Amino acid sequence: MDRVAEPDGTEEFQATVTNDNEITVEARTKVAPKVENAKEQHCGGCCLCIKVAPKVEIVIDTCGSHVKKGRNLIICIDGTANQFGNQNTNVIELYNLLLKDPEDEQLTWYNSGIGTYAEPHWRSLRYWLQVLLHKIDLAIAWNFDKTILGAYGWLAENYRKGDCIYLFGFSRGAFQVRALSAMIDQIGLIHKGNEMQIPFAYQLYARSGDAAQRVKKVGTSEHVSKTERFKKAFSREVKVHFVGAWDTVSSIGTARGKHTLPGTTEGMQHVCYFRHALALDERRVKFLPEYAWGGSAVDRSSNDATANQSRNLRGETKESDGGPPHTVETWFPGTHSDIGGGNRQNEGMDRSRPPLRWMVSEARAAGLRTREFDRELLAKEHIEIQESLTGVWHLFELLPFLRLTYTVRPEGSSVRTLTRRPHCWASRKIHHGQKIHPAVLVEEMRESYLPQARLALQGPRSLLARLRSDKHGREMFWDTIRKDGLNNADGWLLGDLSSSARVAVRHLVKRDDKSLIEQIMGFKNGPQALTGAFVEVLEEDSHQGDDQSTTRPSICQISDDNKCDLLGRVLQSTHTSCDGTYVPMKVIKPFVDSLLTQGTEEHKRVARKFLQLFSDMCILQLKGHTLYVTSVAFTPDCKHVVSGSWDNTIRIWDAATGQGVREPLRGHNGWIWSVAVSADSQRIVSGSDDHTVRIWDARTRQEVAPSPLRGSTYPLSVAISPDGSRIVAGSADGMIHVWDAETGESTIPPLKGHEDWVRSVVISPDGNRIVSGSHDCTVRVWDIRSGAEVKRMTGNMRLVRSVAISPDGSKIVSGSADETVRIWDAKTGQQVGKPLLGHTYDVNSVVFSPDGRQIVSGSDDRTIRIWDVETGKQVGKPLKGHTYSVKSVAISSDGKLIASGSGDNTIRIWDGELALSADLVED
Incomplete structure (x- = not known):
């Protein structure tokens, strides 16, 4: 039959910016204002030329070389033998998180570590030839330069002045992105139309350390390299903005070699930011790490190396403006593929373990645009280790491969950086200046997990001395770190407040000890970090009831006094709730039930206050x-x-x-x-x-x-x-x-x-x-x-x-x-x-509370709002949850429940008692 349509006028579409990266488009009656006289604006220097409205303020990133919120070019290179499939790596997970729509201003390029995906029939000669070539590539890395050339060519084709370049890689791919960044630094980024020169440019870069590559300028005694002359003639001066590496390995092919590609192990000073995730539990000689300075975290050629180590240990940076540090190398629990991914089932590309989360967080801070992670991690997922030193890998431990020693140089002396002495199952060495992720403090793994890596000691040691002291030294080192906890007196722990706060909450649950929480509260953003950790643990424990195999203590089992104290500390970050930190009522209710039903008046007051500010109030x-x-x-x-x-x-x-x-x-x-x-x-x-x-x-x-x-x-x-x-x-x-x-x-x-x-x-x-x-x-x-x-x-x-x-x-x-x-x-x-203002779209429904002191309203903006009749001010926060317009609202006659009907085809029941008794929102 005929349908009556509401005569609201011609329906237009308005884009609503929900955060820096997302835009939602909704139909509504008001026409969004048009930008008149938009024009191409050339700001000069390193600024990105884009179509913008006149008088747009250009904001330079803290690196001093790039524009904030400009266009991003992103290269992702996977590790050896890795590709999209059932066991996806962090590189693929990161690529999946990237915002790639045209309005996101990000172009992306991914390369697998396994070569071509095409697979001929197994009976054909081509199939067996491809298998043979792949095995040879795994052994000697003969496709190493082809991947670099492909990525370089894509950048040269797409780069515009002011673009931010982000490079991410795992294992061999990590070394490739480091080499690519160094090549761009030394050769520049070639102009379009000169693609045939790219292989030659790579040769120039690879040989740039040779003395023969430098000649005198005509008529002067000044020397100039071929790379400098090539850059001036064929290329643009470009600085890579961010390099993110998961466990760079020093063995590219059969052995490391005495020399690496230029610029890859010299501190990565040619990029704006360098982030490196390292594996604490990898021991294979073929997977030894390549730190920012090769076998060291600092420049060992400098006479001030010891001072550098001390300064880096305290977390000081070269930046005078308080910006992010140039280099952060962080150790995580796990072996090589635990850090970079690819050794476990991950069809959904959502394992999102700490090494990925940390890298994404660091890259976002530098301007990368990604969507949020699909889920929060369970405690047991923070540390998952799959032993890699098995089978034939044991044989390699006895062979005389040329490798790095990772030995710390005593002040005023020199040490060998390379050796052919058999590796003999030795642990990796942690250097001063590097950081350790707080995941090592996870309460559930405290007694069962001892990381394999140990502190690097000064000077060489005999094989017998190494075997005797390795385990004992590790135990002492990790025992000291764990006893120190979040005090971080020696500066080893990464300043990751979110992870540290989670450790503190779990420590309270298991040991009834608030000391770590008090430490968290001492940080500037401590209350906010504690809030996030508390919500995460609540949600995790809410799922525990369905897992009969889990015997971990629940946060709901702590004493009422501790509950009240924890909620009180969380309430110190009340502005966080405005940023969307809402806890579902079904998650928070078990935690506060005892406070509301059996607690003191103070317990009840704090519990109600928390529910009003942080719960979604949807029953x-x-x-x-x-x-x-x-x-x-x-x-x-x-x-x-x-x-x-x-x-x-x-x-x-x-x-x-x-x-x-x-x-x-x-x-x-x-x-x-x-x-x-x-x-x-x-x-x-x-x-x-x-x-x-x-x-x-x-x-x-x-x-x-x-x-x-x-x-x-x-x-x-x-x-x-x-x-x-x-x-x-x-x-x-x-x-x-x-x-x-x-x-x-x-x-x-x-x-x-x-x-x-x-x-x-x-x-x-x-x-x-x-x-x-x-x-x-x-x-x-x-x-x-x-x-x-x-x-x-x-x-x-x-x-x-x-x-x-x-x-x-x-x-x-x-x-x-x-x-x-x-x-x-x-x-x-x-x-x-005056009219009550707050809704941003049509108000569809209004109703008085039973006592007439409040008004409840529902709107096309998907929210329900409560108003104080006497003052006209809003009561508490809007009730959010509906995914489409709120069409109708009602209140029960006792005022305990609010109901809402929506265009999302659902009805929601809200806690009216809490919502109606919330504090007034001041202007």
Whole structure:
């Protein structure tokens, strides 16, 4: 049948920026403003030339070389034998997280570590040739330079002045991105049209350390290299912004060699930022790490190496402006492939272990744009180690491969940096200046996990001395770090407050010890970090109930005093809640139940305050309707919620459990716009665009006489008088109809006066007045017996979508498409105070609280807001959760529950007691 559409004008689309990286486009009636005279603006220097509105402020990144929020070019190179599949690496996970839509201003390039994906039939000669070539590549890395040339060519093709270049790699891929960054530094980025020169450019770069590559300038004694001359003739001067490496290995092919590619092991000073994740538990000689300075964390050629080590250990950086440090090398629990990924099933590309999370966090801080991780990690997922030194790898430990010694140079002396002495299963060596991720402090692994890596000692040692002291030295080193905990007196731990806060919360749960939490609170952002960790642990423990194999103590088991103390500390970061730190009620309720039911008055106060600020206050989500839920109402006994929907059905729900009560009520042949419940909870009235108003027995679910009531064209709103004697409907024909509830006869002629849809009608508590709101932008009051218009309120700038009257009948509230809520004096018809502002789209529904002190409103902006009638201020935070417009709101007669119906086809039940008692929001 015909469907009535709301006459809101031509529908336009407006883009809403939800954060720095995401844009959502929604239909609405207001047209977004257009940018006039947009033009190409060339800002000169290193600034990105983009189409922008005039007078845009250019903000230089803290590195001093690039523009914030400019265009990003991102290279991702995977490790040896890694590619997209079932066991995806961190490189693929990172690539999956990258924002790649045109508006994100990011171009991406990925290369697998396994060569071509194409796989001929196994019987063909081509298949076996490909297998052979792949095995040779694994052994001698003969495709090493081809990957670098491919990435370099892509950058040369796509680069524009001011672009930020990000390079990420794992294992061999990590070394390749380091080499690529050094090549760009020495050769520059070749101009378009000179692609045939790229192989020659790579040769020049690879040989740039040879003395033969330098010649004198004509007529001077000054020497200049071929790379410098090539850069001047063919290339652009470009500085790579960020290099992220997961466990760079020093053995590229069969052996490391005495010399590496130029610029790869000289501190990475040619890039703005260098981040390196290292494996604590890798011991294979073929997978020894390549630090920023090769076998050291500092420049060993410098006479001030010892001072450098001391300075780096304290976390000092070269930057004078307090910006991020140039180089951060961080150790994580795990072996080579635990750090870079690829050794476990990961079809969903969502393992998101600490090495990936840390790298993404560092890159985001430098300007990379990614989406959020899909989930939070469980405690057991922070440390997962798969032993790599197995089988034939043991044989290599006895062979005389040329390798780095990683020996610390004593002050005033020199040491050998390379040796052929057999590796003999030795541990990796941690150098001063490097950091250790707080994951090593995870409470669950404290007794069962001893990292393999140890502190690098000064000077060479004999094989026997190494074997004797290795385990003992490791135990002492890690015992000291764990005892020191988050005090971090020696500066080894990475300043990752989020991970440290999580450790502190788990320490409280297991050992009833608040000392680590007190340490966290001492940091500038400690309260915010503690809040995030607390929420994460709560969510983790909420899933523990379904895992019978888990015996870890739950955070809900700590004492009430500790609970109150923890909540009090979290409340010190109340501004965090404005950033979206909401905890689902089903997660937080078990934690606070004992405080609310058995605690002291202070316990109850703190628990309520936390719930108001940090919980989403949603108790239940009711699903069953298949189209918009346009109307909701509580039964006066507060036991049930009644809902009407555009799916032509009415449903009754148990307000305590959220379960549907038997089958839906069916009978309407069109969309249902409104439902109402009689004061005795026995009758339900509904209005539909099938031109009927119907009456239902709430107990039997059957339609009862005198239903259906006819005469109204598209009844959009229905109401029942307090004594149950009259039924009122507002119609799309601009009229209001009044029927006798027993006979079905009209008691008076239709009320005329509105010039457009009557979108909302209510009856006063004494049963004598009808209040109506219309798309003609007016609110009107009518005498229910005579039909005479008593008052007319004007002031709404656009359609009035909803009206309500206070329990004492003294005030009227209206919600409008002009995004306002207005309060009116029912006697004088005058507006009380200023419009209540806060909603950002049409206000679809308004209702008074049972005591008349608050107003609840629902809007197309997907939020429910609560307002203080006396002050006009907002009460607490908006209730969020619906994914589409909020079409209707209702409050139970005892004020304990709020119901909302939405265009997302769901009903939500909210904790009204908490929401209505929240503090006022100051301007």
